[in-house]
Amino acid sequence: MKDAFGTPQSLLVLGGTSEIALATARRLIARRTRTVWLAGRPSPALESAAEELRALGADVRTAAFDALDPGSHETVLGKVFAEGDIDLVLLAFGVLGDQAHDERDPAAAVRVAQTNYTGAVSAGLLCAQALQAQGHGSLVVLSSVAAERARRANFIYGSSKAGLDAFAQGLGDALYGTGVHVMVVRPGFVRSRMTAGLPRAPLATTPEAVAAAVEAGLRRRAETVWVPGALRVVMSALRHAPRPLFRRLPV
Amino acid sequence: MPADTVSVTGWGRTAPTTARLVRPRTYQEAADAVRSCGARGGIPRGLGRAYGDAAQNAGGAVLDMTGLDRVHLIDAAGGTVLCDAGISLHRLMQVLLPLGWFVPVTPGTRYVTVGGAIGADIHGKNHHVSGSFSRHVLSMELLTADGGIRTVRPGTPLFDATAGGMGLTGVVLTATLRLLPVETSLMSVDTERATDLDDLMARLTATDHRYRYSVAWIDLLARGGSTGRSVLTRGDHAPLDALPDRARRDPLEFRPGRLPAAPSFVPEGLLGRTTVGLFNEAWYRRAPRARTGQLQSLTAFFHPLDGVPHWNRVYGRSGFVQYQFVVGYGQEDTLRRVVHRIARRGCPSFLAVLKRFGEGDPGWLSFPMPGWTLALDIPAGLPGLDLFLDELDEEVAAADGRVYLAKDSRLRPGLLGAMYPRLEQFRRLRGELDPDGVFTSDLSRRLGL
Numbered sequence: 001m002k003d004a005f006g007t008p009q010s011l012l013v014l015g016g017t018s019e020i021a022l023a024t025a026r027r028l029i030a031r032r033t034r035t036v037w038l039a040g041r042p043s044p045a046l047e048s049a050a051e052e053l054r055a056l057g058a059d060v061r062t063a064a065f066d067a068l069d070p071g072s073h074e075t076v077l078g079k080v081f082a083e084g085d086i087d088l089v090l091l092a093f094g095v096l097g098d099q100a101h102d103e104r105d106p107a108a109a110v111r112v113a114q115t116n117y118t119g120a121v122s123a124g125l126l127c128a129q130a131l132q133a134q135g136h137g138s139l140v141v142l143s144s145v146a147a148e149r150a151r152r153a154n155f156i157y158g159s160s161k162a163g164l165d166a167f168a169q170g171l172g173d174a175l176y177g178t179g180v181h182v183m184v185v186r187p188g189f190v191r192s193r194m195t196a197g198l199p200r201a202p203l204a205t206t207p208e209a210v211a212a213a214v215e216a217g218l219r220r221r222a223e224t225v226w227v228p229g230a231l232r233v234v235m236s237a238l239r240h241a242p243r244p245l246f247r248r249l250p251v
Numbered sequence: 252m253p254a255d256t257v258s259v260t261g262w263g264r265t266a267p268t269t270a271r272l273v274r275p276r277t278y279q280e281a282a283d284a285v286r287s288c289g290a291r292g293g294i295p296r297g298l299g300r301a302y303g304d305a306a307q308n309a310g311g312a313v314l315d316m317t318g319l320d321r322v323h324l325i326d327a328a329g330g331t332v333l334c335d336a337g338i339s340l341h342r343l344m345q346v347l348l349p350l351g352w353f354v355p356v357t358p359g360t361r362y363v364t365v366g367g368a369i370g371a372d373i374h375g376k377n378h379h380v381s382g383s384f385s386r387h388v389l390s391m392e393l394l395t396a397d398g399g400i401r402t403v404r405p406g407t408p409l410f411d412a413t414a415g416g417m418g419l420t421g422v423v424l425t426a427t428l429r430l431l432p433v434e435t436s437l438m439s440v441d442t443e444r445a446t447d448l449d450d451l452m453a454r455l456t457a458t459d460h461r462y463r464y465s466v467a468w469i470d471l472l473a474r475g476g477s478t479g480r481s482v483l484t485r486g487d488h489a490p491l492d493a494l495p496d497r498a499r500r501d502p503l504e505f506r507p508g509r510l511p512a513a514p515s516f517v518p519e520g521l522l523g524r525t526t527v528g529l530f531n532e533a534w535y536r537r538a539p540r541a542r543t544g545q546l547q548s549l550t551a552f553f554h555p556l557d558g559v560p561h562w563n564r565v566y567g568r569s570g571f572v573q574y575q576f577v578v579g580y581g582q583e584d585t586l587r588r589v590v591h592r593i594a595r596r597g598c599p600s601f602l603a604v605l606k607r608f609g610e611g612d613p614g615w616l617s618f619p620m621p622g623w624t625l626a627l628d629i630p631a632g633l634p635g636l637d638l639f640l641d642e643l644d645e646e647v648a649a650a651d652g653r654v655y656l657a658k659d660s661r662l663r664p665g666l667l668g669a670m671y672p673r674l675e676q677f678r679r680l681r682g683e684l685d686p687d688g689v690f691t692s693d694l695s696r697r698l699g700l
Contacts, residue, residue, distance in 0.1 A: 001697035004265035004303065004572050004660035005637040009697065031637065032663065085309075085696065135291070135310030136268035136693070179258055179269025179309060220569065220632070 001087060001136065006218035007032045008087030008138070012080055014065060014123055015093025016040035017049055019192040020142060023207035024090060024214050029058045031215075033088075037080050039065035040093070067093045067119030068111065073126055081130040088218070089127045091120055091141045091168075094161070096194050099154045109156045116160035121167055128171055131180040138181045140214055141168040145188045145226075148235045151251060172223055183217050185210065186235075187227040201251075203228055259313055262563050263302040264570030265631050265660050268309035268693055276318045278400070278424055285422065285689065286398040288312045292691030295422040297364030298339060301371060302573040303660030304693035305417050311691060314422060316366055322346055323425065330430040331389065336366030336423040341507075341557075344549070348505045352430040353488065355387035361507075361554050366423040371657035372415035372617040376464035376553070379609035383619055385414030386612060387429045394422040396685035405613070412680045415614030417656055419681060419690045419700060433488040435502040438464075438552040440486035441543045444535070448479025448590055452583065452623075455483070455607050463487040464552070470531040471593050471603045471627060472524065478594045481605065482538040489546055498546075507550040512560035519567040522630055527599035534601075556602075566630050572660055574640055575626035577608060577619065578652035585650035586623050589643055593627065596639060603627035615673035616700075618655040626658070637661065656694065664698045674700075 002008050009032050013021045016038030025036055036058045040046045050060045065076050080086065097112035124139065131137035146154060147161035165184060172182030187210045189201035210227045217225040226232040238246065254274075260267045273293075275281035285293060291311030298317060299306060306313065316337035324333040327350045334343065340354050341361035347353065356368070356375045363373065368384040369391065381387070385405075393403045393413060401421075403410045413420045441462070445451035451467055459465050462485035469481040491502055556562050563571070578585045593600075604626050611620040629636060644666055647654060653670035654662055668674050678700070681690075694700065 001268075001304065001309070001693050002266050003637075003697065004263065004570070004631050006266070007637065007661075009664075132269075133310060135270055135308075136266075177258060177269075178256075179267060219637075 001085070002138070002218075003032060006138070006221060007215070008218070009033060010035040010085060010087045012037040012039065012086045012089045012127075014039050014089065014091045014127075015067070016062065016065075017043070017045045018092035018094075018142070019194070019207040020187070020190065020210045021090050021092035022049055022053070023211035025053055025058075026056060027211045027215055028088070029053060029056045034058055035084065036060045037063055037086070039063040039076065039080070041066050065123075067115045067123065070119060070122035073122045077123065077126045077130065081134075085134050085137070086131070087137055089131065089137065089139045090214075091124060091127070091139065093119065094142065096154075097157050099156055102156050112156050113160045113163075116157070117163040117167070120164050124167065124171060128175060128180060128182075132175065132178050135179045137179075138183060138218060139171070140183045140185060140218075143168065143184050143186045145186050145231055145235055147186065149239050149246070152247065153251075181221055183214075183222055183225060185214060185217070185225045185227065186231065188231050203231055203234065259296075259307045260570070261301050261303045261305065261307065261660065262299060263572055263631070263660055264563060264566070265572065266304055266307075266693070268304070268307050270308045270311055270313040272313050272315055274315045274318050278319070278394070281314065281316075281319065281394055281422060281424065282398045282400070284312065284314055285394055285396065288689055292689050294690060294692040295366060295370070295418045297337065297367035298362045300360055300363050300367065302658045304697060305371070305657055306367075307693040308691055309693055309696075316422065317364060319424065325350065327352070330432060331427055332430060333425060333427045334365060335425055336369070336391070337364050339364055340368065344505060347430060348433070348436050348503050351432055351434065351503060353433045355429055355431050356381060356384040357553050359554060360557050362557060365426050365428070366418075369414055369423050369426060370416060370418040372612060372614045373657070374608070374619050376466045376606065378619055379459055379465065379607050380463050382609060383414075383612040383614070383617055385410075385614055385617070388414070389427040389429055391426040392424045393420065394424050396421065396687065396689035400424065408680055409684070411613050411615050412677055413614075414612070415617035415656075416677065417616065417694060417700070418692065419695055420684060421690060433503075434491040435489045435494055435498075436505045436549055437489040437494065437498070437502075438486050438547045438549060439489040439493055440484055440545045440547045440552060442539050442545065443483050443541045444538055445479075445481045445483060447477055448587060451479055451481045451483070451605065455605075459485070459607055465606065467605045468534070469590075469603045469605045469625070470535050471590065471598060471600050472528045472531050473535075474594050479590050480535060482535060484552070486547075486552065493544070493546070505549065507548070507554075508558060509560060510558050513562050513564040515561075515564060517565050517567045519569060519632060520630070522566060522599055522601070524597050524599045527601045530601050567632070569630065569632035571628050572631050572636065572640070573626065573628050573658040574643065575624060575655040575658045576643070576647045576652050577622050577624040577655075578647060578650045579620060579622035582622065582650040582652065585646055585652065586625065589625065589646055592643070598627065598629045598633065600627040600629055615677045616656060616671055618653065618657070620653070622652070626655075659694070662698060667698050667700075
């Protein structure tokens with residue numbers, strides 16, 4: 001159960017090698033979290049992530065989960081929820097893709113869309129059902145500032161996150177009053193493996209900062225969290241910039 | 252039987268969860284509700300005054316027992332009452348006062364049920380004299396997990412598990428209570444100020460035994476030399492001859508007034524350091540340095556906050572946390588350290604009270620033990636509050652003290668065993684009585700009760 005401060009005792013991470021997710025898990029384990037499920041494609045990275053969290057004192061298990069195989073989601077997630085209540089589901093999987101390459105290779109672009117959006121729709125709905133049945137819990141969805149307005153430089157990734165973001169907002173409204181809380185997290189440019197080698201954007205942040213914002217958001221039962229918080233203002237301005245201007249902006 | 256799926260919280264309005272709210276109107280309906288709880292179990296709920304998640308059950312059933320609220324039998328000569336457990340202490344007072352009887356123990360609100368009073372084994376300002384509520388329970392009928400009804404008497408393991416057992420042994424249906432005779436419905440109150448914590452403790456220790464009721468309001472925002480400055484209010488039921496002539500015509504009159512309810516929306520952070528600091532300053536200054544024999548109404552003395560319905564809304568959307576702990580006599584240093592830490596931290600608390608407890612009570616999970624208890628409320632949105640309270644827990648546990656489960660919404664589960672040494676006994680009995688865990692609450696899930 002979550003305590004008065006929204007701190008969960010059990011955590012399910014979808015996308016178990018995500019740096020943001022692992023930073024969040026570390027932070028929550030330091031508070032109250034004792035049970036952690038890391039769901040992801042079986043890999044040495046997933047196992048070593050589990051090992052790292054175990055060293056912090058949590059009871060960590062892994063589950064084989066592939067966002068690109070929605071047909072298997074029901075079985076995998078069903079097994080996890082059958083083992084006990086999950087107080088917090090962190091939907092953290094996603095790929096950035098390579099915009100320039102993917103524009104020439106539509107199949108690769110579709111994989112980005114399927115991972116970030118379709119996979120999340122399937123997993124998100126299944127988790128929402130399970131959380132609703134247990135009468136409590138939070139679903140935290142890692143979206144992105146890129147979801148707020150698609151940019152020339154990464155509109156394939158951006159549009160997939162836009163779909164995910166809209167889906168998560170709608171799901172949050174659908175679940176309002178059921179005891180299940182959905183929180184959309186929109187980080188800006190996060191310095192991590194996923195963005196290694198990319199030029200740094202303004203208002204860049206870190207996985208640890210996103211983790212702290214998630215914890216604070218849970219406490220407030222927030223519905224939308226921007227990291228850093230200043231992005232809320234920046235993006236609301238950018239969102240309303242006229243197209244001819246927005247196209248020319250170096251963002 | 253009516254049933255709705257609703258979002259439920261405790262009085263602190265934190266951590267809402269959804270449950271099927273069932274409202275039994277007969278014992279049979281209550282038994283049916285227990286038998287048909289389903290996989291996620293059920294928990295009885297009274298008037299929802301527990302601050303945390305004790306009367307919540309995510310995804311399961313919550314049995315609202317306030318529909319079963321009849322008085323069955325009053326022995327006006329012997330001073331006992333047999334009533335349904337869903338009745339409030341407010342209603343009991345309305346019925347009993349005209350007959351010259353009063354409830355044996357009342358907490359800071361009249362709006363608790365008898366069942367809740369047993370489940371939390373509540374205490375009042377008279378604990379140092381009268382002990383907890385369950386000490387005045389002569390017998391009760393308990394609806395257990397198998398759907399059967401058992402008569403439970405003091406001195407049996409089931410009684411000791413149920414008193415303070417947070418509703419996890421079953422649903423109390425009826426109880427027979429021993430009452431306190433009173434001549435009037437007024438209180439004769441002595442008020443005095445203490446300039447700091449040591450002064451307060453000295454005054455309480457020296458003269459508490461002279462009073463049936465004793466409590467001290469403490470200003471936890473005062474710092475430096477006046478840390479722990481307080482107002483002591485102690486007294487007893489006023490005898491008939493203490494009343495002025497006019498009041499003697501109807502000495503047992505009980506007509507508590509109510510102010511308008513707190514608004515449903517209150518901006519976050521209304522109760523900050525500044526507002527609460529000003530309130531505390533005024534409250535302290537307003538109190539007389541020393542005054543004896545003042546006549547006060549029952550409400551003014553016991554339940555000042557009951558005058559404002561939904562006062563818990565003043566903390567805004569994030570709600571608030573009540574922190575109440577007890578440390579034994581001889582552990583005064585821990586109490587001092589905790590009070591100084593709270594004062595240094597600047598927790599905006601305007602409802603902080605300090606009290607001395609008497610002998611411990613038989614309930615296995617009963618909170619009171621001989622020693623000092625401090626209760627304070629803090630807005631849940633205060634940054635860093637979670638870590639701060641964890642640190643206080645460590646201090647309390649190290650001094651063999653404990654925190655009060657009826658108020659808890661955030662304790663680290665690992666500390667529970669150290670705080671409640673009879674926890675294993677409780678778990679064993681529950682395992683035998685309710686092997687399938689029919690009685691389950693968010694509290695029991697969170698703390699592994």
